[in-house]
Amino acid sequence: MTDSTVSMPGNQPGSGNALLLLLKARTFIALILVVLFFSIAAPNFLSTANLVIMSKHVALNAFLAIGMTFVIVSGGIDLSVGSIVGLCGMVAGWLLLHGINPGFGWSIQFNTFEICLIVIAVGVLVGALNAFLITKLNVAPFIATLGTLYIARGSAMLSSDGRTFPNLNGNPEYGSDTFRWIGAGDMLGIPVSIWMLVIVGLGAAYIARRTPLGRYIYAVGGNEKAAGLSGVRVTQIKYFVYMFSGFCAALVGIIIASQLVAAHPATGDTFELNAIAAAVLGGTSMSGGRGRIGGTIVGAFVIGVLSDGLVMMGVSAFWQTVIKGIVIVAAVVIDQAQQRVQARVALQAQAALGK
Amino acid sequence: MTRPAEAHPVGLSIRDGTKVYPGTVALRDVNFDLRMGAVNVLVGENGAGKSTMMKVIAGVERLTSGRLILDGQEVEFRSTDDAARHGIGIVFQELNLFPNLSVAENIFISREKTRFGIDIDKAKQREMTRALMKRLEHDIDPDALVGDLKVGQQQIVEIAKSLAQDARILILDEPTSALSAAEVEILFRVIDDLRASGVGIVYISHRMEELIRVGDYITVLRDGVITGAQSMEGVDIPWIVRHMIGQASKDFAKEIEHDFGPEIFRAEHVTAPNRHGGFDVRDVSFSLRAGEILGIYGLMGAGRSELLECIIGERRDYRGEFFVEGARLTAQGVAGRIARGIALIPEDRKTDGLVQILSIRENMTLSSLSAFTRGVHMSLKREAETVRDFIRRMTVKVASPEHEVSSLSGGNQQKVVISKALMTNPKILLMDEPSRGIDIGAKAEVFRVMRKLAAEGLGIVFVTSDLEEVMSLSDRIIVMSNGRITGEFNRDEATETALVEASAKGHTPDISAEPVTEDAAR
The missing domain is CATH 3.40.50.300 (P-loop containing nucleotide triphosphate hydrolases)
Structure with missing residues (x-):
């Protein structure tokens, strides 16, 4: 929330302002540069087919990164999202293949919509567990979500003894044959998962900018004590951010299971790190209170475009990892510079007022 | 208790000392003499400049202008270490201890007793700590974690830390604020002991009875100026209060006559x-x-x-x-x-009152967002209008309400906190x-x-x-x-x-x- 949403009179134009604007738009500039580079270096990079495939890849990370942004802005961290992706995929697979068996010799079957609702409920529930551990039991977010990372992953493994649920084509009798559409279908030529990303992204940005809830998330991350003394219900805010992060992870679990028409319990391993990377690249401060949804989505695109582009160029996967690391560190270094320039500009403007 | 001045040579003095912070003068042309083998008490209201003066002596802060003279020679302390080498020890009002380390480790921090400069001689540190504790008449285990001690005991550890440095000049900033009556008695015995051995002690406190009991010389500060300095002879509470408050009243607002509801x-x-x-x-x-x-x-x-x-x-x-x-x-x-x-304006603006990295606008409206919200939608336009209105009413000096609140001066920050409280339409x-x-x-x-x-x-x-x-x-x-x-x-x-x-x-x-x-x- 660093830029101004209302223009105020008395904004002093200064030497720092042009530089500041450049620094603020850095992630976007990076994205343009990366796209330009690969469109020259890698043939077919700008073909429609490739762009569609690439954006499908990016969307998965972007969902997680949106949820992660709220968590980090509130001053926390959520390491469990990758495991929630795996667990939710397995729940979806189980429901498609077996339904729920109450043990009376018959089972309850669900249609696609119901399956999605149940899976999302599972993701949100794990998020609520995170929030419970953090707020009521006072466990540090890093440890609490590290714990649920293992719990969720282990549960996913237990659900199938580590095996894959194959052939998740659904059953027309139960109305679950449309499950594949989520991952494979499209509307107006654009994949369903991208439409979902647009909706979730706009929703999250709206929450962040135009609702008290969003403002409270920033306040809690900036100074929890002051927020509490101002009447912000800190516990509720934390429940929201972790549950929302769980919601985003559940969506990714559903989309991957649908795309692959299978659910594997190891799906989503280390996804949380990519999500954190995208958020940080987009200007989210790990110490809380600062970050934007738009920046995070652009950050996710930079990471996604970078890795897909390097694959197309035939760069080794090992080099890709090194390059990703360099990009993330560079982003944070530039972010520090932006903070310094911004503080200087504000102080200059204040000093110009006279004492 | 008071002896002739010749018995107490001046060990350290400040001449024409002035200390300026951005926006405020903390010390104005002060002349202060610290007498050895005596207790020099320092008194004044909050913000009168007592702590600033002691920080100058202890090397925490440096004078903007003026001289610091130790044993007849002009000196300049670049750090607390520098001052400590000259035999100056300070016990701060806010304790500077490591709660995760033991008592002995705290006392010898950065001055560890070592064998060959590498291996810490724990036995020796423990023994010396025990000796110090005996002198202070406190039964505190050298191996106890400081975090497990009561605040009063922590203060004793802090005092022991200064004693361990063989300070010739010892500054005690409100040392009794967390001590019980019995502990205060022990502290006073230690002070008597130190005084007898020629240590110059500066004693800061708000408790007048204590000052009169323990002090040999008194210095009163008001708004960065020394308003009274003399030997303790003939000094009583009304004398101290008179010099603390002064005759010239600060610029308080005229009372608006009104009836209570x-x-x-x-x-x-x-x-x-x-x-x-x-x-x-x-x-x-x-x-x-x-x-x-x-x-x-x-x-x-x-x-x-x-x-x-x-x-x-x-x-x-x-x-x-x-x-x-x-x-x-x-x-x-x-x-x-x-x-x-009900609305509260907290004591500590920085940690309790404001979210430093948010803008002035966002801080002001934090308690009253519901006033700008229909359903879930927040009207940024009405928010900005209200903020502008309050900035005018409270005469907050801001370049733009979108700047981070940390760019404001203390007084303007306080007005932001007050605006935040008032926006909730409080009754109390x-x-x-x-x-x-x-x-x-x-x-x-x-x-x-x-x-x-x-x-x-x-x-x-x-x-x-x-x-x-x-x-x-x-x-x-x-x-x-x-x-x-x-x-x-x-x-x-x-x-x-x-x-x-x-x-x-x-x-x-x-x-x-x-x-x-x-x-x-x-």
Whole structure:
């Protein structure tokens, strides 16, 4: 929330302002540069087919990164999202293949919509567990979500003894044959998962900018004590951010299971790190209170475009990892510079007022 | 106790010392002599410059202009280490200890006793610590973790740390604020001992009886200027108070004459426990009328801030009842209390009052976003309008409301905090040290705002340790000490001496019996 949403009179134009604007738009500039580079270096990079495939890849990370942004802005961290992706995929697979068996010799079957609702409920529930551990039991977010990372992953493994649920084509009798559409279908030529990303992204940005809830998330991350003394219900805010992060992870679990028409319990391993990377690249401060949804989505695109582009160029996967690391560190270094320039500009403007 | 001046040579002196911070002058041309083998007491109100002067001597801060003379030679201390090498030790009011390390490790931190410069000689450190503790008559295990000790014991460790450095000059900044009467007695014996061995001691305290008992020389500071310096002979409490307050009154706002409304708030038998099995607040009852300014005077740790924390609902571990406009306050938590018309302006602006990285606008409206919200949608336009309106009304000097609040000066930051509270349309305003850390001009403005709000029918409870402030702003004054109300005065019957005496009840080391004063307000 660093830029101004209302223009105020008395904004002093200064030497720092042009530089500041450049620094603020850095992630976007990076994205343009990366796209330009690969469109020259890698043939077919700008073909429609490739762009569609690439954006499908990016969307998965972007969902997680949106949820992660709220968590980090509130001053926390959520390491469990990758495991929630795996667990939710397995729940979806189980429901498609077996339904729920109450043990009376018959089972309850669900249609696609119901399956999605149940899976999302599972993701949100794990998020609520995170929030419970953090707020009521006072466990540090890093440890609490590290714990649920293992719990969720282990549960996913237990659900199938580590095996894959194959052939998740659904059953027309139960109305679950449309499950594949989520991952494979499209509307107006654009994949369903991208439409979902647009909706979730706009929703999250709206929450962040135009609702008290969003403002409270920033306040809690900036100074929890002051927020509490101002009447912000800190516990509720934390429940929201972790549950929302769980919601985003559940969506990714559903989309991957649908795309692959299978659910594997190891799906989503280390996804949380990519999500954190995208958020940080987009200007989210790990110490809380600062970050934007738009920046995070652009950050996710930079990471996604970078890795897909390097694959197309035939760069080794090992080099890709090194390059990703360099990009993330560079982003944070530039972010520090932006903070310094911004503080200087504000102080200059204040000093110009006279004492 | 007082001996001729020749017996106490001047060890260190400041000549024409001036210290300027951005926006405020903390010390103005002070001339201070520190006498060896004697206790030099230093007294003054909060913000008078006592701590700044000691920080200069201890090498924490450097003078903007002026000279520091040690044993006849001009010196300049670049750091506390530098000062320590010259034999100057300081015990800060805020303890500088590592709670995760042992007592012995704390005492010898960065001066570890080693074998061959590598291996820490723990046995030797332990032994020396034991010797120090014996001298201080405290039975503290050298291997105990400092974090496990009581605050009073931690203060002893801090004193031991200075003793271990063989300081020739020892500065004690409010050393007794966390000590019990018995512990104070021991400390005084140690001070006598040190004095006899020629150590020059600077002793800062707000407790007048202590000063008169332990001091040989006294220096009084007011607004960065020394207003009195002499040997302790003939000095009594009225003398000290006179020099602390002075004749020239600060620029307080003229009172706006208005009648009080009906009772708007009442507290009944509020008691809150502290972490060490005692009580922060004991059986406090008072009432407040609309349009009335109630001042709560007391020393640090008297339970004033804790009382406000109970009222605003940040603390929930208290017993007792609150009533707003006659109706019992059942809402738990800060949000519920704000909704009932209570607002708090916290003591520590930086950590409790503001979210530093958010903008001025976002800080101002944090408590009152619902006023701009329909359903879930927040009107940024109406928010910006309200913020602009408050910036004008409170005369906050800002370049743009979108700048981070941390770019403002202390006084302007305080106005942002007050605006935040006022935006919730409170009926009762709680202000904890509203003038702390802001310059005189901003203070006067804050006081004017308080007067105006009271005239508009707001009930204000404000906490301060500034005598002059409480005397000139309050319609009624409550004095707290040790968690209890130890005095209540109407505006016309309050005197400085009476307030100071009431605020020291339960602290005077000589009193061994339980100093109970049950004249609770009504």
